[in-house]
Amino acid sequence: MRRAWVSVLIGLVVVAAGVALASLRVNPYVYFAGYVILQYVVIATAWNILGGYGGYVNFGTPAFFALGAYTAVVLIQLMKAPLPVLIVAGGLVSALLGLGIGYLTLRLRGTFFSIATLALSVVLQTMIINWEYVGGSRGISVIRPSGPPFGNYVVFLFTVMLALAVGAVLVARFIERSWIGRGLAALRDNEEAAECMGVPTLRLKLFATTISGFLLGVAGAPFPYYVTFVVPDSAFALDYAVNALAMPMIGGTTSWMGPVIGAVLVGTAQQLATVTISSDLNLLIVGVVLVAFVVLAPEGILGLVRRLRAP
Amino acid sequence: MTTPGALLHVDGLTKRFGGFTALNGVSIAVKPGERFGLIGPNGSGKTTLINCVSGALPVDGGRIVFDGRDITALPAHRRTRLGIVRSFQIPKPFTSMTVLENLGIPLENTAHGRADDGAEAMQILESIGLATKADLRPAGLTQIEMRKLELARAMAARPKLLISDEAMAGLSHAEVDDILTILFRLNAQGITIIMIEHIMRAVMRFSERIVVLDAGERIAEGTPDEIVRNPAVEKAYLGE
Numbered sequence: 299m300r301r302a303w304v305s306v307l308i309g310l311v312v313v314a315a316g317v318a319l320a321s322l323r324v325n326p327y328v329y330f331a332g333y334v335i336l337q338y339v340v341i342a343t344a345w346n347i348l349g350g351y352g353g354y355v356n357f358g359t360p361a362f363f364a365l366g367a368y369t370a371v372v373l374i375q376l377m378k379a380p381l382p383v384l385i386v387a388g389g390l391v392s393a394l395l396g397l398g399i400g401y402l403t404l405r406l407r408g409t410f411f412s413i414a415t416l417a418l419s420v421v422l423q424t425m426i427i428n429w430e431y432v433g434g435s436r437g438i439s440v441i442r443p444s445g446p447p448f449g450n451y452v453v454f455l456f457t458v459m460l461a462l463a464v465g466a467v468l469v470a471r472f473i474e475r476s477w478i479g480r481g482l483a484a485l486r487d488n489e490e491a492a493e494c495m496g497v498p499t500l501r502l503k504l505f506a507t508t509i510s511g512f513l514l515g516v517a518g519a520p521f522p523y524y525v526t527f528v529v530p531d532s533a534f535a536l537d538y539a540v541n542a543l544a545m546p547m548i549g550g551t552t553s554w555m556g557p558v559i560g561a562v563l564v565g566t567a568q569q570l571a572t573v574t575i576s577s578d579l580n581l582l583i584v585g586v587v588l589v590a591f592v593v594l595a596p597e598g599i600l601g602l603v604r605r606l607r608a609p
Numbered sequence: 610m611t612t613p614g615a616l617l618h619v620d621g622l623t624k625r626f627g628g629f630t631a632l633n634g635v636s637i638a639v640k641p642g643e644r645f646g647l648i649g650p651n652g653s654g655k656t657t658l659i660n661c662v663s664g665a666l667p668v669d670g671g672r673i674v675f676d677g678r679d680i681t682a683l684p685a686h687r688r689t690r691l692g693i694v695r696s697f698q699i700p701k702p703f704t705s706m707t708v709l710e711n712l713g714i715p716l717e718n719t720a721h722g723r724a725d726d727g728a729e730a731m732q733i734l735e736s737i738g739l740a741t742k743a744d745l746r747p748a749g750l751t752q753i754e755m756r757k758l759e760l761a762r763a764m765a766a767r768p769k770l771l772i773s774d775e776a777m778a779g780l781s782h783a784e785v786d787d788i789l790t791i792l793f794r795l796n797a798q799g800i801t802i803i804m805i806e807h808i809m810r811a812v813m814r815f816s817e818r819i820v821v822l823d824a825g826e827r828i829a830e831g832t833p834d835e836i837v838r839n840p841a842v843e844k845a846y847l848g849e
Contacts, residue, residue: 481717495714
């Protein structure tokens with residue numbers, strides 16, 4: 299319990315460091331790019347709770363992310379709801395979708411579950427495209443609230459996303475080290491054996507899909523204010539599906555550190571490539587690195603480190 | 610039909626897979642502390658019966674009562690917590706965990722569960738002869754060690770009823786004796802055991818009472834001696 303407090307403290311220190319960085323007023327692009335990287339820390343961490351700990355590979359990340367974003371769009375349209383409300387609401391709506399996906403695991407396992415989540419993304423995108431209120435396929439313009447608590451709005455969003463990232467990582471770490479994480483690992487290794495050893499597999503799967511969905515929605519909720527123009531193509535971008543899966547795989551899926559390492563490394567590489575080479579290069583980088591890792595280091599960077607340390 | 614005092618009571622169990630009836634109104638009663646053998650030719654429904662009792666498969670008819678409680682509708686993990694624990698025919702270890710951590714899962718998740726400091730798990734490993742392998746991953750175990758891990762993990766769930774599904778298939782003569790010794794000792798500690806086995810030498814030596822299944826029906830019941838002399842059993846195994 300004391301160690302849990304220590305990690306919460308460390309998280310607060312990280313957020314404080316972020317606030318300090320925000321007050322430094324370096325090149326604004328740093329915050330702009332940093333936001334994306336932190337957003338991927340949340341996304342990769344969220345994906346990993348279900349995919350890494352529980353072994354259920356979700357290809358439908360864009361659906362959860364976009365659901366969070368469009369929930370925010372609706373609330374902005376309706377009542378100009380404040381950012382904290384958007385984040386909580388976006389998370390809750392995506393959590394509901396996660397719960398629904400959780401019941402799918404009753405019948406679908408392995409590849410079939412993954413295919414279903416992929417289909418989910420397509421279905422949801424089609425619905426959004428045909429919903430005029432949130433802009434349909436033409437997209438919708440969102441006006442940022444004037445006067446953020448500090449800095450300009452991008453700097454403010456950067457700090458918010460940093461806090462969300464720290465929160466997501468703390469949640470993942472807590473799950474990993476509790477009986478829930480150990481139960482998820484057991485069902486990942488062998489679901490039938492886990493159930494027969496007293497692990498409430500259905501309840502754990504529902505928990506994992508719900509919390510994973512919640513965090514993905516949370517990551518998506520500030521998105522409208524970040525881009526200020528939301529189109530289905532950007533909210534449902536393939537990048538989210540690929541990165542959500544690739545980052546934990548590259549970092550290592552069995553520990554909360556893996557997705558963080560993966561997201562920071564790959565996210566930074568993508569941002570650098572976007573500025574220096576071309577914005578289309580992003581997925582190519584991830585693709586090549588992912589293939590290399592799957593073949594050469596299936597347990598990711600953490601696995602490599604562990605192997606090097608072992609006598 | 611109810612047998613007073615039975616620990617496990619399976620009453621008229623029916624299980625169909627599509628048009629195929631795998632179990633047709635099978636009834637068995639296992640007394641507390643008993644060593645119970647379940648035999649039958651391949652495809653006779655032994656494993657299906659065990660899957661129904663442990664909760665891996667839903668039943669199409671009949672009733673399962675354990676320790677005076679109707680468990681027919683309970684999910685498998687709840688049955689484990691009540692004390693019905695099975696080992697698998699093909700070992701299904703948790704491959705990403707060490708041998709010791711494998712035992713932590715049932716210790717933590719059964720009714721008696723609490724976060725285990727490893728002492729109880731270690732004690733079980735010692736009693737079964739796996740203590741030196743505690744920190745290994747299952748991939749580093751031999752076949753017999755893998756079977757022992759299955760049993761050790763089952764024991765960590767503190768079973769009242771242990772169902773051993775072909776724990777000895779493919780093992781050598783000496784290894785079979787090794788496993789038998791462990792099962793006898795568990796039984797002496799008060800654990801009721803259902804043994805499903807093709808190795809007749811083992812099941813005849815171990816069981817106090819045997820039920821024979823054939824094509825989803827119960828065709829005989831009795832002591833090992835009676836079963837050996839039963840013409841219906843001989844017919845089921847060897848044909849006419």
